[in-house]
Amino acid sequence: MPYVVDFENVSTVGLESSPVAEALAGLRANEARYFRNKYDHAFTVGTAEEEADAVARVARVLEEERGIVIASPALEATRFQVEGIDWTYVFYESGLSVNLLWTLEDAGKRAVGFKLSDGMDEPDELSAFKFARQRSKLAGTIRGSYFVVKGDY
Secondary structure: OOOEEEOOOOOOOOOOOOOOOOHHHHHHHHHHHHHHHHOOOOHHHHHHHHOOHHHHHHHEEEEEOOOOOOOOOOEEEEEEEEEEEEEEEEEEEOOOEEEEEEEOOOOOOEEEEEEEEEOOOOOHHHHOOOOOOEEOOHHHHHHHEEEEEOOOO
């Protein structure tokens, strides 16, 4: 059942099995606040099973672009379009969040972003990336990185 993420009353609903559930919930809420403020969009997630196409899309791009296979199980995912951009998010049990930004117009931006929840170890499969730190009232310290997508998916 879809869940609208509330960034004012942060909840670990759907993320309870994560060892960093509170930090991951804060990261998810941080994303919800961004989409509400920038696009007036309600950030809604479903279970990984309900959103299997979104999980598979992210997995395919990671594998084909960089040979990356995320070891942690996916807990939640979402896919939506706002202002000509197709967004796909997957939240993993380890505390990792992966998003795929795909501008619909030709020659638009296309990238994969990684965000690590506060308190989680850097996954071995992402050891080639350098992570920048940012502070968030909702998520504590977020470490993030990205790469530009070259292929067409």
